Amino acid sequence: MSTQSTSPREGPPARKPALRLIDVERTYTGAAGPLTILNGANLTIFPGEMVAIVAPSGVGKSTLLHLAGLLERPDGGEVVISGRKTGELSDSELTTIRRLQIGFVYQFHHLLPEFSAVENIMMPQLIRGTSQRVAHQRAMQLLAYMRIQKRAEHRPSELSGGEQQRVAIARAVANAPRLLLADEPTGNLDPSTSGLVFDGLAQIVRASKLAALIATHNHDLAARMDRRITLREGKIVEME
Numbered sequence: 001m002s003t004q005s006t007s008p009r010e011g012p013p014a015r016k017p018a019l020r021l022i023d024v025e026r027t028y029t030g031a032a033g034p035l036t037i038l039n040g041a042n043l044t045i046f047p048g049e050m051v052a053i054v055a056p057s058g059v060g061k062s063t064l065l066h067l068a069g070l071l072e073r074p075d076g077g078e079v080v081i082s083g084r085k086t087g088e089l090s091d092s093e094l095t096t097i098r099r100l101q102i103g104f105v106y107q108f109h110h111l112l113p114e115f116s117a118v119e120n121i122m123m124p125q126l127i128r129g130t131s132q133r134v135a136h137q138r139a140m141q142l143l144a145y146m147r148i149q150k151r152a153e154h155r156p157s158e159l160s161g162g163e164q165q166r167v168a169i170a171r172a173v174a175n176a177p178r179l180l181l182a183d184e185p186t187g188n189l190d191p192s193t194s195g196l197v198f199d200g201l202a203q204i205v206r207a208s209k210l211a212a213l214i215a216t217h218n219h220d221l222a223a224r225m226d227r228r229i230t231l232r233e234g235k236i237v238e239m240e
């Protein structure tokens, strides 16, 4: 007898979080003694969600992003990427997840100075084995999303700060990651340029159903995201 009609898998698939932090702990040991940054931090971010992390300097935003991006390991708790627990994985397995599923944007762009904008966005795709033609097509599409396709052939030194950051964002999502982590991506830009860069970022996040965790000091940008979180006594708390 068929049991298909009563399958629990019917209906829309449940959304799997792109990122989960479960009771994450992180303590640095310095000359002045131990410094606890995270002490039972919990966070869940679903695909398509943009979450702002807003906290004063030195509180632990970068630490949180490094842990979520598998660049650092927690002292306790679990970091789960698209349903996969990462605590037991080897360094090379973490590197693979990072390459395939996570994109990073930093305050300073770190673009390769001797390559053009479009080449910078092609690079991670070529490293992953994508053909020149497909990588170029995708890079041009991302530049169009960021509204800077006319700057495709410019080198970083021939781009404004805001344009450089838009290229850096396009590069971070070139391999279609599931999770985008950005550490004060507009931190060195003026307010109106920040707005433009954020528009491009938001467009890509929405179009590709990325999950994004973005550290920012800019309250206008934070207000435009789906949720705002901060850190208090080593825990993540929702704002408002």
Ligand code: ADP
Binding pocket: 028, 029, 030, 035, 037, 055, 056, 057, 058, 059, 060, 061, 062, 063, 064
């Ligand atoms: P934020 O990004 O919010 O400014 P960070 O996550 O960079 O904060 O740093 C949080 C705290 O942890 C700071 O006081 C910083 O000095 C300290 N810290 C960061 N990284 C290290 C490290 N590798 N070793 C020791 N202390 C660190």
Ligand code: MG
Binding pocket: 061, 062, 063, 183
């Ligand atoms: Mg920081």
